[in-house]
Amino acid sequence: MWRVVSRPLTNDSRMQPRWTDGRATSAVAATIAKPNDRLTSFERLEIYNRMYWFRVLDSLYEDCPGLRAVLGDTKFIALAEAYLVKYPSGSFTLRNLPGRLAQFIREVPRFTRPHTALCHDLARFEWARVEVFDTASQPVFTANDLLDVPAAKQGRLKLALQPYLQLLRLDYPVDDFVLAVKQREAQLLRGDASNAPTELRRRKAGKAKRPARARTHVAVHRLDGQIYFKRLEPAAYRILLALRGGATLQQALVTGIPRAKNSHADWAARVQGWFRNWMELGWLCKR
Amino acid sequence: MPANKFNGFTDYGIGIGLRIPHYDHILSRKPTVDWFEIISENFMVDGGRPLEVLDEILAQYRVVQHGVAMYFGAADGPNKEHLRRLKTLTKRTKTPWLSDHLCWGSVDGTYSHDLLPMPYTVAAAKQTAANIRRVRDYLEIPIAVENVSSYTEFHVSEMTEWEFLTEVVERADCGILLDVNNIYVSAQNHGFNPYDYLDHVPHHRVAQMHIAGHTKFEKYILDTHDHPVLDPVWKLYAHATKLCGVTATLLEWDDKIPSFDEVHDEALKANEYIAQARAAKIPAPREAVRSRAR
Numbered sequence: 356m357w358r359v360v361s362r363p364l365t366n367d368s369r370m371q372p373r374w375t376d377g378r379a380t381s382a383v384a385a386t387i388a389k390p391n392d393r394l395t396s397f398e399r400l401e402i403y404n405r406m407y408w409f410r411v412l413d414s415l416y417e418d419c420p421g422l423r424a425v426l427g428d429t430k431f432i433a434l435a436e437a438y439l440v441k442y443p444s445g446s447f448t449l450r451n452l453p454g455r456l457a458q459f460i461r462e463v464p465r466f467t468r469p470h471t472a473l474c475h476d477l478a479r480f481e482w483a484r485v486e487v488f489d490t491a492s493q494p495v496f497t498a499n500d501l502l503d504v505p506a507a508k509q510g511r512l513k514l515a516l517q518p519y520l521q522l523l524r525l526d527y528p529v530d531d532f533v534l535a536v537k538q539r540e541a542q543l544l545r546g547d548a549s550n551a552p553t554e555l556r557r558r559k560a561g562k563a564k565r566p567a568r569a570r571t572h573v574a575v576h577r578l579d580g581q582i583y584f585k586r587l588e589p590a591a592y593r594i595l596l597a598l599r600g601g602a603t604l605q606q607a608l609v610t611g612i613p614r615a616k617n618s619h620a621d622w623a624a625r626v627q628g629w630f631r632n633w634m635e636l637g638w639l640c641k642r
Numbered sequence: 643m644p645a646n647k648f649n650g651f652t653d654y655g656i657g658i659g660l661r662i663p664h665y666d667h668i669l670s671r672k673p674t675v676d677w678f679e680i681i682s683e684n685f686m687v688d689g690g691r692p693l694e695v696l697d698e699i700l701a702q703y704r705v706v707q708h709g710v711a712m713y714f715g716a717a718d719g720p721n722k723e724h725l726r727r728l729k730t731l732t733k734r735t736k737t738p739w740l741s742d743h744l745c746w747g748s749v750d751g752t753y754s755h756d757l758l759p760m761p762y763t764v765a766a767a768k769q770t771a772a773n774i775r776r777v778r779d780y781l782e783i784p785i786a787v788e789n790v791s792s793y794t795e796f797h798v799s800e801m802t803e804w805e806f807l808t809e810v811v812e813r814a815d816c817g818i819l820l821d822v823n824n825i826y827v828s829a830q831n832h833g834f835n836p837y838d839y840l841d842h843v844p845h846h847r848v849a850q851m852h853i854a855g856h857t858k859f860e861k862y863i864l865d866t867h868d869h870p871v872l873d874p875v876w877k878l879y880a881h882a883t884k885l886c887g888v889t890a891t892l893l894e895w896d897d898k899i900p901s902f903d904e905v906h907d908e909a910l911k912a913n914e915y916i917a918q919a920r921a922a923k924i925p926a927p928r929e930a931v932r933s934r935a936r
Contacts, residue, residue, distance in 0.1 A: 387796065391795075400794055403756065414755075445752060447683055447711040489691065491689040
């Protein structure tokens with residue numbers, strides 16, 4: 356039954372007429388399911404086959420507005436179907452469905468050519484949005500916590516970052532692109548418990564202009580339950596990454612700040628501003 | 643029956659499903675609602691908005707957990723990570739009972755995210771009952787299993803759906819979440835009498851009921867939860883209430899979700915049938931002696 360349910364549909368969203376061994380699928384279905392006075396065995400199993408694919412494709416469709424804006428509906432569905440054949444859901448929740456999409460895009464680039472690099476960035480970015488939404492948070496590091504640390508030891512202080520905070524180094528400014536796409540799309544809320552999607556929901560894709568290649572550093576974070584994107588300077592990105600990796604404050608600054616490009620005083624003001632902002636946003640935690 | 647060991651000896655009335663489009667209305671206007679049913683899997687997360695909303699709801703309302711992915715009928719048994727997260731959530735919500743479906747939907751760690759019908763065999767009943775017991779023993783709360791709507795029947799089945807449901811719940815000694823809309827949908831799709839189904843399930847095990855809307859297609863009915871409850875389902879609900887007593891009842895409305903007030907008003911229509919049942923002063927159902935198929 357599972358092999359019948361999970362087998363990809365035909366181009367017109369029907370159950371495939373031929374089974375994997377060349378037999379008529381109707382003959383295979385007849386060995387599993389009873390017909391009734393209105394439906395053949397094939398038609399009864401086809402209901403489940405269609406519902407499975409409509410449900411998982413609809414879920415990916417919702418989660419990847421940027422990716423489908425680049426590819427268009429037809430190419431996006433082809434990518435999603437191939438992805439789900441190779442990496443079917445391994446989780447009790449549909450939330451995790453796009454978790455390996457970026458990896459798949461890199462492994463099988465033919466579905467995204469000639470925009471594979473852009474699509475790879477978009478899949479990473481859109482997965483980060485899923486992750487940031489409901490990943491755990493920790494008590495924030497406050498100015499009072501800093502006062503507890505003697506000044507002489509502050510350089511050796513180790514700080515953690517909020518577990519939900521996602522740091523991305525991208526080849527394309529996909530944050531702006533996804534925002535533009537989402538502004539063009541009405542939010543449609545997904546049903547929860549009904550097991551009966553009746554068709555693949557497709558909406559008019561956003562027509563945002565594809566972004567040009569440009570190295571971009573972005574933090575995807577949340578505040579008061581809402582997801583936000585924040586551009587980072589490369590040095591700020593490196594400092595945050597070093598802190599997450601367990602570096603002391605001093606080590607993180609050494610790692611992050613390029614040598615001899617600006618005066619010490621210039622960097623001091625900027626770094627101070629970054630840390631003040633990160634603390635206001637609640638990104639820093641005690642380690 | 644209103645309070646039994648399968649619903650934690652509670653006496654809940656009419657509830658509705660907690661759904662995202664209603665969050666703002668509920669949190670800002672605090673409407674009077676007897677209880678909310680949540681989809682467990684939507685809140686089995688580590689943080690963020692889902693848990694913040696849940697905590698606000700829990701501060702003001704009674705919540706019961708309903709799952710969609712435990713797959714009691716799965717041959718490979720309950721997923722340990724799923725159980726661990728579920729238990730964490732039950733401690734948060736203090737749900738008096740927990741429900742999920744009498745179905746399968748995962749194979750060797752791959753999930754369909756659907757509620758797939760089971761073959762009605764003794765072997766499947768034994769396996770399913772064993773899974774339910776494992777879940778109940780781990781979670782340490784009463785379990786109620788829900789009959790699903792279905793669109794196919796299997797050659798290998800050895801009994802009717804209601805016989806299978808009875809076989810499972812008696813072997814597991816668990817409760818039933820009786821979904822009268824699902825009974826109607828399956829009855830139409832498979833050509834059985836839904837009243838036969840209601841008459842033959844063990845009424846004393848009914849911990850909760852579900853009502854919902856469905857969609858009629860040319861050759862079958864689909865359980866879409868996107869309409870008001872239709873008259874034949876209300877009639878079934880009235881009959882079920884006479885058989886089982888006044889039971890915690892929940893309206894499911896999961897797609898094309900209208901305003902909170904519209905959903906709540908639809909749910910409260912159940913009061914009419916509850917009043918009829920109360921007026922009839924029907925005694926609480928008792929356990930019937932039955933010989934178990936082996």
